[in-house]
Amino acid sequence: MIEVKNLTKQYGSKLAVNNISFSVKEGEILGFLGPNGAGKSTTMNMLTGYISSTSGTATINGIDVLEDPIAAKMHIGYLPEKPPVYGDMTVMEYLRFVYSLKKSKMPRESHLAEICELVKITEVRKRLIRNLSKGYQQRVGFAQALVGNPNVLILDEPTVGLDPKQIIEIRTLIKKLGKNHTVILSSHILPEIQAVCDRIVVISSGSIVANDSTDALAKNMSADHKLVVRTEGSSDDVKKLLSSIPGMDRVYVNREAEPGVYEYYLEATQGKDLRREISKKLSSRNYPILMMKSNELSLEEIFLKLTTGDNYGGVDK
């Protein structure tokens, strides 16, 4: 379990992380999302005790990282932004070194062999890390975080530099690990977070702008009361007809989607579901509905909306 309270980091006059609070439950995968320079790595470095916070606290399984760093670090596996590997060691030498650093009590060789299998580096385990490709070095970095089987995993952009097939494999692995580990995963790639995480914290310029479950975030932001409708018939007539529905705030003719078929953006008063009225109204005049869907924002749009300051009501702040 990870608990972050009012965490702040100031570099000189630059506020890198501004008073953020969130928590991650046992067995939860939290996505830490934000554009470049948002403060993701800085936060992770504070969680793992690499740097100290200016103020605020971070606790790992109930242990304050600053008060009892050694005990807290026993529970953490950390993959920093740049994998902390030594080029002059072979993969196995390196993992054995990490094993003794972490003071792991697990049977060494079988434990390390298992990790190598998990991140698929078994075939390179006798090679010098310096001679491995960037993707493989990244995987060795990932392997390092798993040594000693810590129950909290903090992964800073774990799929950077991997090929698409590997990305999918690593995501699957993280999902699997998420079942019995507490995981924080940072990324600026939305589909990645969406595919893997139970919950998303969006951070922008050092502050949290959203903190919600992946589904809820999409739902909250995507206004159910906004619809896209396509129907046949004169656009003026349809516009007048739809505007007459009580509760309809705005009707906007977007474009002619097919010959004689227009697409309309409809906006009802917040929280009102007008789909039935619309359908009845149109069929009363024999205008066939060719498409109707809620104007759901993709996570990309939500992300941009959140991080460019165009804040949306209903989002947990």
Added chain:
Amino acid sequence: MLAIMKRELLSYFTSPLGYVFVAVYYLFSGLFLFLFTLSYQSANMETVYTGMFFVMMIMIPILTMRLMAEENRQKTDQLLLTSPVSLPRLVIGKFLSAFAILLVCTLIFLVYGLVLSGFATVNWAIILGNIFGMLLIGSVFIASGLFISTLTENQMISAVGSIGLNIAFILIDSFAAVMPAKFLQELFSSLSFFAKYSQFTLGVFSLSNIFFFLSVIFIFIFLTVRVLEKRRWA
């Protein structure tokens, strides 16, 4: 601590650095032995020991230059500093790795003693005392080099900075000579690294000198830990 020491030793000997260091040390010490002792048909190694002070002063910074600087540059310090290892253990592990190499180097003097005993009577107490003295001053240079290495990401700066610092240790004597007041002269002389080391070469085994060098080693290790600690608070 042992893990860190082992890793550093591995790293010394996967690159040529470790071998070259030991070879150059043997070369210089052997050369000094030949020039200052064997060629005079004497068993007095005083000048050899004095020479080794300067050899170590220049060479040990090359041994210590990458100890922390390379970690800083490659960001591998992120692994060390987020592992459940205390900072003093981390620093002492690094120190011991360089010390192990120094030990391998210095023990060559046992061999030199044997060589000399072939044609002269050697005073083993003095040889052992000087091996101890060389290990002690070498450890001072290791500790100062390790400290400088922590301050930078650049190995060259680390090496040059450490050599500079070691030269400053020597210059303490010259400062003492130009001090205006008598008590300042005495103060500086009492801090002289070279004067204290010279006593070993003369066969004087003084506890206060040993204590002095041990304190200097301790101070530099302490400062190194402080720098690592303070960096987190930057």
